[in-house]
Amino acid sequence: MNIPATLDLNQAIETFKQTIAPLLAVGEISSWDGVALKAREEAIRAAALVLAGQVIALLLHELSEHPDSQREANQRTRSSRGFMARSQGKRRVKVLTVGNVVVEFKVGYILNGVSQQKRKGKRKAGQRGPSQGQGFYPLLRWLGLEEQVSPLVWSVVAAAGMLSRSFAQATEQLQQWGIELSEKRVVRLTYGFGQIGLALTDQWLAQLQQGQLPTGQTFEGQRVGLSVDGGRTRLRYNKRGRRRATKRRGDRGHWREPKLFTLYAIDEQGQRINTVKLPVINDGTFTGIEGFMSLLEMYLVKLGVVHAQQVLLLADGAPWIWHRIPALLERLGLPKDRLIELIDFYHASQHLKDFAEAAFSKAQVARKWFEAARSSLKRGKLAQLLTQMQQILAQKHTRQQRKAMTTPFNYFNDQPQRFAYGQVQAMNLPIGSGAIESLIRQVVNLRLKGNGKFWLPEHAEILLQGRCYWAAGRWDTFCAEILTAKLDAKRLEIVEPNASDLAVA
Structure with a gap:
């Protein structure tokens, strides 16, 4: 209440x-x-x-x-004023704060007109004449109050909605801290918060495509780690054709792989750095390889990875990673001698285990050979290991055995430059992709993946981004960007709130 x-x-x-x-x-x-x-x-x-x-x-x-508030609000939201913007006087609005306390006050309302070109043919349902455009409350936009809740409440609701196991659980948790909202409102506030985050990313991507995104200096002179991997989430899409009696077309579910990356600086002891000046950057997308590569390129430019002392690309054996990302880094200007390509040691170990189990019929013998081979691989003795594997392959085996052994052998033989574990360890750099594996679990598996979970693509993208920021320890930075985003509305295309949602008769 x-x-x-x-x-x-x-x-x-x-x-x-x-x-x-x-x-x-x-x-x-x-x-x-x-x-x-x-x-x-x-x-x-x-x-x-x-x-x-x-x-x-x-x-x-x-x-x-305050006598200066309206003037300051008008000044700070000047970019939001569109064609023939005009004041509509003051209107009463209500804002919810913590403890479920509601404050009501009057604030000025600005209505943006619609140009003659956009006005033709645009008409809302039940409206006579042309559309009159969209308006906003300068003071509410300035202070981050447009959703009728205080900035703290909005950010807390969004955090609960994105980080809890479900929206029902989020609603219950919020009630325990004096924020009593319906589950439907929690969902709307969460997605509204995340939509602005995605719009900001789209803005940076547009700047990259237009050549206007400046190269940053964040990772200048640093040793940088970059890990890439994917997860699994079930998305739902509306079916085509006629609507049912329920006015819905129904939907179908498909498993999609969100691709994620983590980008971070590494200290001299080989540990990840996560400070204000050298933050961990996590992000990902459901938009496929091309969308992922554009997103990654934007961050590489924004953080100035080309100025890094060294870049360690650590991933599994997915061919698209090794075909595209090193080429991207080279195109951005990173010298080849500063890039280290390394396949995650634990993925490589699994291929050794597959080889051992195919080569030896006795489990004890296979395990003994695997442990010795893994030790040799970790110490950087790949050449000797490949020779040994060739000798085992040359022995008499069934056709099925040889086929099962050939695949892991070729995995090592075709890309020997990506297994220099001894050299990399001597430089105090990581050889395992635990950082990205942990990110997949925290971001995807614990929220987006699960029995009976079907996500609209746009909603899955919102939760993916928000949880990536949280997993990097950058939730406060994420909130600050979102709460001030609309102050630069000319570059940020965001759906405006309906005035009738805010005004009180």
Whole structure:
């Protein structure tokens, strides 16, 4: 249940005192136990959150009433003004803060007109005459309040929606912290938050395509690790043809592989660095190899990877990775001698195990050979290992055995330059792709992949990006980018909120 804002600090504190006083009473000492204490803690927390909401509501009211606020809001949202923008006076809006406190105030509304060229033929359902365009509230846009919730509430709701196992679970968790919203509203706020994040990425991709994205300096002089891998998620697509009696066409599900990467600096001890100046960058996409390569290129340019001291490309044996990414780095200007291509040691070990199991009928003999071979591979003795594998292949085996042995042998023989584990370890660089494997699990497997889960492509893309930022420890950076994104609306195409969703009669 929503709590109206009092807009009086003394009254809010007095109400808090009256609420909290009985909660501090000890009473009969024998009645206490862990359950009783937990219940009392929850009640105290709820009261404190209501007080925090009242204070935030008072702050929002003061901001809206400040004589310079409207001027500053108009200045900061100047790029949002479109064709024949005109003021429509002030309208009342409500904003939800923490503790479920709702504050109401009046703010100016700007209506953007539609040019004659765009006006022709555009008409909303039930509307007479041409479309009148879209409007916005400058103060709400400036302060990140356009969704009728405070920025803190919006970011907390989006985090819960993206990071919980389900939207139902997110809704329940939010209620425990004084944010009582319907599951439908949680879904809408989460996807609305993520849509802006995707729009920002599209903006950077457009700058890259137009040659306007500047090369950064973040990774200048650093040893940089780049790992790539994919997961599995089931997406749903609307069926073609006539609609059913339910007015829906139905949908079909297909498994798609989201491709992800992690990009990070490596210290002298071989550990990942994750600081404000040298952040870990995670991202991915469902848009296929071409979309993934464009996304990766954008980040490589934005972070200035071409200025790195060394780049370690660590991945599995997927051919597209080795055909495309080294060529991309070379095209961007990274000298060949600064790039190290390395296949993940644990993927390589699995191929050795496959060879051993095909070559030896006895499990104990196969295991003994595999352990010795893996040790040789890790120490950088690939040439001796290949010779040994050739000798085993030359022995008498069945046709089926030879076929099963030939595939892992060719895996090593065709790309020997990507198994220099001894050399790479001597440089204190990682040889395993644990970072990307962990990312796939956190981002894809724990939320997007699962029995009975079908995602619309656009929704899966939103959750993928948000969870990538979270897994990199960059959620606050993600929020800051989104909450200020619309202040540069000329370069950022985002669906505008409907004025009727905000205005109160």
